[in-house]
Amino acid sequence: MQGMTIIVKTVVRIVTSFIVLYGIYIVLYGHLTPGGGFPGGVIVAAAYILIMLAYGKEVALRSFGDKSASLLDNLGAFGFLAIALLGLTGGYFFLNFINHGQPFRLVSAGTLPLSNIAIGVKVSACLYAVFIALAIFGRAVYRAMEEPGKEER
Amino acid sequence: MIVYLLTFILFVMGLYCLVAKKNVVKKVIGIVIMDYAVNLLLILVGYRRGGVAPILLKGMDRAKFTTQSVDPLPQALVLTSIVIGLGVLALMVALCIRLYEKYKTFDMSEIRRLRG
Amino acid sequence: MVLFVVxxxxxxxxxxxxIEARNLLSxxxxxxxxxxxxxxxxxLLGAPDIAITQIVVEVIALIILIRGTISLDNTAIEKHRDTFAMVSALVFFGIFLAFSYVALKDMPEFGKPLMKVSQGYLQRGLQRTGAANIxxxxxxxxxxxxxxxEATVLFTSILGAFVVLRKRGRKKKEERDRARVGIPGDL
Structure with a gap:
């Protein structure tokens, strides 16, 4: 799988950074405007999937492999859990322990932006990892179909 | 009322696809349609006629917002439900690929016969 | 109302x-x-958060589904249709719809939500959390x-997909264990 034509590659090279930027914007402004960790994470994952579809899996895996994807996945999940556990210092689980600050500002609402970032990292890494699984391990299936008799039973 | 009933019809169509179709991928599509129908029903229950989205803007009157906004609770629950649906879909497609690799067909009755 | 019906x-x-298309891709x-x-x-229902999430998730779901089906056998299965099972399924779904019609009479009317819990969230959301997005x-x-x-469920499903799709797995170690214990390889 060596990717698509040069037109697709050029367009992807220009567009991908904007997609990632939009995803990060959606994650960071989740507590003020529509959005949040889930859609932002899915948008970032879509940017990586776009790279993988356009350039082939070797190029995509060289910059961001499945090991680092699962590592980021775990980091996001544990970050969210850690934010929830830190609430125990003030009394109970999921306590919003940071000062709320001025409303309608980017730095406000206590732990909510941090939780949003953790969830965004988790969701994006998770979806990218499952696409890696479908692309790499699924490819072995197609290869086994093309040359029957060679697969181990 | 008619809107709820149409949502139920959509759900039943997904259920029919899940029960009566032989193809495994068609079964997956049935589950996806059922997912859509349930999410839509939850959001429809929380709709207020002429309501605004539950997001405060800067110069908005708080008391008026409380009486005008749509129900935010089903939206919060559906937000997680959609992403879970995507994860489950990925798992189901993985199972389909695995089944095809093992039995070289998507036909459910064929797979059952090969199993013995 | 008419818009939602359409x-x-x-x-x-x-x-x-x-449901009825012959080709899996279509x-x-x-x-x-x-x-x-x-x-x-x-x-249109006043849920922009959900709309953004749904439209992005739909794109990824389409990519995954096409990825799963495009290289495989994508013709529908037409032979040996079981008409009895189909008719009985349709009859039972008619009964289901009739009962749901009865049950729907107790639901709140469309456009007038109950909002017993959510009223408190809407009133105190900004003071308690400081977030403008309720x-x-x-x-x-x-x-x-x-x-x-939800994070746990997502993690588990992705783990399941990895385990199901992995081709080589831990087979060698398992065979070695079997040989050591004396169980024949193919059970």
Whole structure:
């Protein structure tokens, strides 16, 4: 799988950074405007999937492999859990322990932006990892179909 | 009322696809349609006629917002439900690929016969 | 109201095409149209968060579904149709719809939500959490346990996909163990 034509590659090279930027914007402004960790994470994952579809899996895996994807996945999940556990210092689980600050500002609402970032990292890494699984391990299936008799039973 | 009933019809169509179709991928599509129908029903229950989205803007009157906004609770629950649906879909497609690799067909009755 | 009825009828037609199409690829694309119509419906229902999430998730779901089906056998299965099972399924679904009609009479009328719990969230959301987006304040603060459970479910499903799809696995170690204990290889 060596990717698509040069037109697709050029367009992807220009567009991908904007997609990632939009995803990060959606994650960071989740507590003020529509959005949040889930859609932002899915948008970032879509940017990586776009790279993988356009350039082939070797190029995509060289910059961001499945090991680092699962590592980021775990980091996001544990970050969210850690934010929830830190609430125990003030009394109970999921306590919003940071000062709320001025409303309608980017730095406000206590732990909510941090939780949003953790969830965004988790969701994006998770979806990218499952696409890696479908692309790499699924490819072995197609290869086994093309040359029957060679697969181990 | 008619809107709820149409949502139920959509759900039943997904259920029919899940029960009566032989193809495994068609079964997956049935589950996806059922997912859509349930999410839509939850959001429809929380709709207020002429309501605004539950997001405060800067110069908005708080008391008026409380009486005008749509129900935010089903939206919060559906937000997680959609992403879970995507994860489950990925798992189901993985199972389909695995089944095809093992039995070289998507036909459910064929797979059952090969199993013995 | 009329707008939602039109959208729902469109979704039902799309799902009929998705269910009855011969080719799996066209069936998958019909499901995509249903999902995009659903995101428009969410937008009209005053839920922009859900609309954004739905439209992005739909794109990824389409990619995954096409990825799963495009290289494989994508013709529908036409032989040995079981008419009795189909007719009985349709009859039972008619009964289901009749009962749901009875049950729907007790639901709150469309456009007039109950909002017993949500009233408190709307009133105190900004003071308690400081977030302008009330949906996010519910997802991450008032009902954080839900989100934690969601993260766990997502993690588990991805783990399941990895385990199911892995080709080589830990087979060598397992065979070695079997040889050591004396169990024949093919059970």
């Amino acid at each position: 959208l729902l009828v469109f979704m039902i037609i799309g799902s009929i095409i998705a 069936s998958v694309i019909s499901v995509g149209t249903v999902g995009f119509a659903l995101s428009i419906a969410f937008l 949906v996010m304040s519910i997802v991450l603060d008032f009902r954080g346990y839900d989100t934690l459970g």
